[in-house]
Amino acid sequence: MAGSSLTPTPHSIDISLTGRCNLKCTYCFYANEMTALTDLPTDKWLACFEELGRLNTMEVTLSGGEAFTRRDLFELIDGVIANRMRYSLLSNGTLITDQVLARFDEGKRRQRLNSIQISIDGSRAEIHDASRPKSFSRAVRGLRLLKEAGFPVTVRVTITKHNLHDLENIAALLLEDIGLPSFSTNDAIPMGSGCQNEAEVALDSHEQYEAMQIVGRLLERYPGRLNAQAGPQAKIQMYAEMEHARRTGEKTTRWGMGRLTACGCTFSKLAILHDGTIVPCNMLTERLGNITTDSVHEIWHTHPVLTAMRQRRFIPMQDVLGCADCEWAPYCNGSCPALPYTLYGDFNRANPHDCYRRFLQEVGHGVSA
Amino acid sequence: MRYLQNPDIVVREEPGEVWLFFDPDTNQRRYSNAVGASVWELCDGTRDLAQIVVEVCAAFEGAPSDQVGADVRELLQNMEADHFIVRAD
Ligand code: SF4
Numbered sequence: 135m136a137g138s139s140l141t142p143t144p145h146s147i148d149i150s151l152t153g154r155c156n157l158k159c160t161y162c163f164y165a166n167e168m169t170a171l172t173d174l175p176t177d178k179w180l181a182c183f184e185e186l187g188r189l190n191t192m193e194v195t196l197s198g199g200e201a202f203t204r205r206d207l208f209e210l211i212d213g214v215i216a217n218r219m220r221y222s223l224l225s226n227g228t229l230i231t232d233q234v235l236a237r238f239d240e241g242k243r244r245q246r247l248n249s250i251q252i253s254i255d256g257s258r259a260e261i262h263d264a265s266r267p268k269s270f271s272r273a274v275r276g277l278r279l280l281k282e283a284g285f286p287v288t289v290r291v292t293i294t295k296h297n298l299h300d301l302e303n304i305a306a307l308l309l310e311d312i313g314l315p316s317f318s319t320n321d322a323i324p325m326g327s328g329c330q331n332e333a334e335v336a337l338d339s340h341e342q343y344e345a346m347q348i349v350g351r352l353l354e355r356y357p358g359r360l361n362a363q364a365g366p367q368a369k370i371q372m373y374a375e376m377e378h379a380r381r382t383g384e385k386t387t388r389w390g391m392g393r394l395t396a397c398g399c400t401f402s403k404l405a406i407l408h409d410g411t412i413v414p415c416n417m418l419t420e421r422l423g424n425i426t427t428d429s430v431h432e433i434w435h436t437h438p439v440l441t442a443m444r445q446r447r448f449i450p451m452q453d454v455l456g457c458a459d460c461e462w463a464p465y466c467n468g469s470c471p472a473l474p475y476t477l478y479g480d481f482n483r484a485n486p487h488d489c490y491r492r493f494l495q496e497v498g499h500g501v502s503a
Numbered sequence: 504m505r506y507l508q509n510p511d512i513v514v515r516e517e518p519g520e521v522w523l524f525f526d527p528d529t530n531q532r533r534y535s536n537a538v539g540a541s542v543w544e545l546c547d548g549t550r551d552l553a554q555i556v557v558e559v560c561a562a563f564e565g566a567p568s569d570q571v572g573a574d575v576r577e578l579l580q581n582m583e584a585d586h587f588i589v590r591a592d
Contacts, residue, residue: 139518190515192525218513220527245528 140444141402143189144434148405148416151179151210152199157226159253160265161292161322161335163417168199171409174426176206178410180213182425187217189431193248197224197416199408208237220246224290227252228269230276235283249286252277254317255294257303264296265322265335274312281312289317293345293365294335301348309356316358319349320365323473323487337366339496346370346501364470373490373501376465385465394446394454394468394482401444404434414443417472418481446471446482454484460491506555506579507548507591514543524587531585535578538563538571542578548591552576 153168162168174182186194194214201207201223214221230252238244252273256262259270266273280287289308291297297304308317321342324332337345345366352360353367362368375386385391405416410425412433422428422437434440451463460466469488471481486492494500513525522540524533535543541562545555556572563571582588 141518142516145515190513192513192515192527215527218511218527220530242528248530 139398139401143431144186144191144404145402146193146195147186147191147403148195148197150198150406150408150416151196151201151207152204153408154203155199155226156203156228157200157266157269159226159267161294163323164199167407167419171407171411173204173408174410176209178426179210182406182410183210183213183217183219185425185430186219191219193220193222195222195224200226200229202229202234208240208243211243212241215242215246220248222248223250225250225252225276226266226269226273227254227276227280228272230279232279235279235285238285244285247286249288250280251288251290252280253292254289254304254308255292256297257300257307261297261300265292265294274307278312281314287314289314291317291319293319293321293337295337295341296335298337298341298345298348301345302352305352305356305360309359316361319360319362319367321345324477339493342366342369342493343497343501369488369493370501372469372488373493376462376490377500377502379465380462389467390447391467392451392464394449394451394471394484396467396469396471396485400440404430414440415472417470418475420475420481443471443481449482451484454482455480457484462490466490505548505551505591506546506583506588508543508546509587509589512587514540516540524582524585526586529586533581533585533587538574539578539582542575543582543587546579546582546588552579555579 150164152173153171154173155168202225204210211221238247253266254262254273254277255265256270262270262273277287277289291304293301308314321337322335324336346369349360349367350370360367379385379391389395400414405413406425407413407416407419412422412425412428412430413419414422420439422433422439451457451460451466451468454468457463457466466484469485471485473485473487474483475481477486511527513527515523515525517523520537522535524535538559541559542555545558552575556568556575559575560566560568560571579588
């Protein structure tokens with residue numbers, strides 16, 4: 135076992151049920167896999183859910199592609215439920231209608247639903263559609279239907295060059311007009327189609343800083359109603375904690391500063407691509423096996439790649455390529471390994487998109503809380 | 504009265520000799536120790552409180568039976584309140 139916090143089996147699994155999607159978003163991190171792999175049929179997924187049930191996995195997140203393009207989606211959801219799991223759905227929202235929502239009323243489909251997340255990237259069609267083509271009105275209609283029907287609906291806004299200056303309007307649409315309790319943000323990263331379209335969609339360091347300032351203002355206006363695991367809002371917190379630690383010597387306990395501790399997912403999670411390929415994360419697609427031929431339990435405990443990923447937390451930042459001479463190394467954790475894996479084929483590198491030294495060099499000043 | 508596990512409950516042994524009880528219908532999660540896990544195992548519909556206490560005492564040698572009796576009674580009450588177990592009769 136790579137660390138004492140390793141759970142005996144995965145708590146949760148992120149599952150891409152299909153490579154089909156009715157949209158073609160400019161920053162889709164999954165675009166390459168969508169075209170390269172084929173969908174597993176229903177019976178293989180149902181067998182997979184049985185295995186996860188035997189492993190006492192507690193929840194799955196179902197996405198795609200677009201999960202609602204699968205005709206058997208509700209049969210698959212029933213398979214999740216029959217195996218004592220809860221589930222969440224990630225969707226572009228455009229295929230959600232009253233008829234679709236009515237199908238959640240059967241059995242425990244609604245009771246076991248943790249959340250359904252819709253992506254909204256603009257307050258109006260011209261902005262949303264710049265990254266999510268021809269979909270604004272259908273996405274907002276789906277979102278409103280879910281909200282009005284009392285579903286546990288959440289929204290993710292991916293911040294890009296297109297919507298940076300629309301964030302305040304997006305917040306007003308989501309929090310005031312539609313009346314969501316909160317929404318989350320991240321930003322486009324150069325993976326999948328985001329790689330080909332990086333110059334057009336991804337924020338540079340100056341835009342990152344501007345996004346941080348806008349999000350900061352929004353948090354003053356809507357306290358506690360914006361959240362983020364990645365992107366500008368998460369970086370405000372991370373960079374401010376690095377500054378604080380360097381100034382005072384008090385290191386946060388939220389992550390292990392000074393070592394490659396991000397992220398901890400491999401201690402409690404796995405992901406499965408739509409052809410059954412088992413991977414550490416649906417953004418870090420190093421092949422570990424396939425659910426049609428390999429045991430999830432065995433992979434979880436013995437696969438050398440997972441073991442190596444769990445060992446990252448013992449690597450000092452000073453030993454990481456490109457970080458040896460960095461004065462921030464004692465306070466940095468290298469951030470998400472998916473991007474360095476995609477760029478360099480090496481997850482034991484720091485994520486250049488989140489590098490504070492680079493941010494300081496490019497922006498010219500730091501970040502405070 | 505005999506006790507029976509709710510078949511929908513997931514019980515996971517977690518790092519640090521902690522057992523996690525998870526009800527997928529309610530998303531309720533409760534943590535327990537080895538005694539809680541053995542009490543749960545013994546709720547198979549054939550045993551009542553007294554029988555469960557005897558077996559837990561045997562499994563945890565040296566534990567005072569009065570104390571075990573009180574603890575098991577409380578555990579069963581809590582598990583029943585959480586719908587982790589039901590009465591078999
Ligand atoms: S170079 Fe960047 S990623 Fe590396 S330690 Fe410094 S701030 Fe962190």
